[in-house]
Amino acid sequence: MTTPLTSPAPDPMSAPAYRWGILGAGGIARKLADAVTNHTASEVVAVAAGSSLERAQAFADEMSIPKAYGSYEELVADPDIDIVYVATTHNNHHGPALLAIEAGKHLLLEKPFTQNSKQAKLVVDAARAKGVFVMEAIWSRHLPHIYAMREVIARGDIGDVVSVAADHGQYLPHVERMVRPELAGGAMLDLGIYPVQFAHDVLGMPESITAVGRLRDTGVDGQISMILDYPSKNAQASLTTTMEARTPVVAHVAGSKGRIELADMFYAPTVMTVTPLDGTPWTFDGTVENGFQYQAAEVARRVAAGEKESPLLTLDQSLELMAILDEVRAQAGVVLPND
The missing domain is CATH 3.40.50.720 (NAD(P)-binding Rossmann-like Domain)
Structure with missing residues (x-):
C-alpha cells in the first residue's frame, strides 16, 4: 500500500x-x-x-x-x-x-x-x-523521501511526534582530513551534522542539549552521543555519530499514531516506510541517481524568483544548526584551531 x-x-x-x-x-x-x-x-x-x-x-x-x-x-x-x-x-x-x-x-x-x-x-x-x-x-532537506516524510508528519499520519532518532557512523580514521584539527576534522562536523539537522528539520531548535564524546589523540572527536530535549513539545531526539565504525545509518520519527523509518544512509536518497499503529505499513521509494541535483535546483528556483533564502533551510536555521554543533562540541571537550 x-x-x-x-x-x-x-x-x-x-x-x-x-x-x-x-x-x-x-x-x-x-x-x-x-x-x-x-x-x-x-x-x-x-x-x-x-x-x-x-x-x-x-x-x-x-x-x-x-x-x-x-x-x-x-x-x-x-x-x-x-x-x-x-x-x-x-x-x-x-x-x-x-x-x-x-x-x-x-x-x-x-x-x-x-x-x-x-x-x-x-x-x-x-x-x-x-x-x-x-x-x-x-x-538531505531537498530529497524526495524527506519531502515525503515532511508531508506525512504535517498531515498527521503519525500523530504528535514524540521521538526522533538517527545515527551516522563511518569508518574514517584513515582519512587524513578527518583526524587533523587544523582542518576542522572529527566526526561531528563531517558526519554528526546529518543526525542533528534531521532532528532540527522535524522538531526545530532544542530547548536543552546533553552530549558526551570521546576524543582521538589529535584532539578531534571520534565519537559523540547527544540528547536534544524539547519539553514544550513532549519530544526528544537521540542522536549518535562516530568516525570509528560503520553504523546502520538509519533514522526514525515516532509519533502517537505511528512511525516513519528511513532506511540505510537515511540522509541520502533512500526508502521511507510508514507504519501506522492501526493500519497497513506502506513505503515510499526515494532512491534517485546522485541526489545533489535537488539542492542545486532549489538554488536556481529561488535565485530566479529573486529570493535571498530558501524556506527549506533559512540562514537563521543554519545559525541554529551551528549553535547546536558548537554546544555539542563544547560539551564533548572539542577545541579546534580558529574556534
Whole structure:
C-alpha cells in the first residue's frame, strides 16, 4: 500500500538554467558537478582549487568544465558565473564564501555552514548586506523521501511526534582530513551534522542539549552521543555519530499514531516506510541517481524568483544548526584551531 503524496519534490530538470562555478576540487565538488551537468538544466563553467591551477585543470578536464582558475579570487571575479558552490574543507568555508558574496555571486555553501557560529554570523551578515542568495548545502532537506516524510508528519499520519532518532557512523580514521584539527576534522562536523539537522528539520531548535564524546589523540572527536530535549513539545531526539565504525545509518520519527523509518544512509536518497499503529505499513521509494541535483535546483528556483533564502533551510536555521554543533562540541571537550 502506498498513500499518495500531494507535495512531491520538484523535478530538478524543471528549474531555470544558471552558470555555476565551483571552489574546491575534491569528491564533494565532483558530485555537485555531476549533478548540475547531468541532472539539471544548468552548467558548471569554471572551477578553482585553491592556488593550484594544475589541480583545477585536472578537475576541469575530468568533468568537462570549460575554465580552470588558479585562485578563488579569479573565479569569483568571472562575470560569466551566476552561482558559486563552496566545497572546501570545513575549516575554510567562510573565507571563500565571503569572497563569493563580496563579488556579488549567489552561493551554495557546503555543510557545515562554517566551522563555528562566529564564522557563520560573518557569512550571514555579509549575505544580507550584499543582497545575494545563500544556502547551506544540506542535500538531505531537498530529497524526495524527506519531502515525503515532511508531508506525512504535517498531515498527521503519525500523530504528535514524540521521538526522533538517527545515527551516522563511518569508518574514517584513515582519512587524513578527518583526524587533523587544523582542518576542522572529527566526526561531528563531517558526519554528526546529518543526525542533528534531521532532528532540527522535524522538531526545530532544542530547548536543552546533553552530549558526551570521546576524543582521538589529535584532539578531534571520534565519537559523540547527544540528547536534544524539547519539553514544550513532549519530544526528544537521540542522536549518535562516530568516525570509528560503520553504523546502520538509519533514522526514525515516532509519533502517537505511528512511525516513519528511513532506511540505510537515511540522509541520502533512500526508502521511507510508514507504519501506522492501526493500519497497513506502506513505503515510499526515494532512491534517485546522485541526489545533489535537488539542492542545486532549489538554488536556481529561488535565485530566479529573486529570493535571498530558501524556506527549506533559512540562514537563521543554519545559525541554529551551528549553535547546536558548537554546544555539542563544547560539551564533548572539542577545541579546534580558529574556534
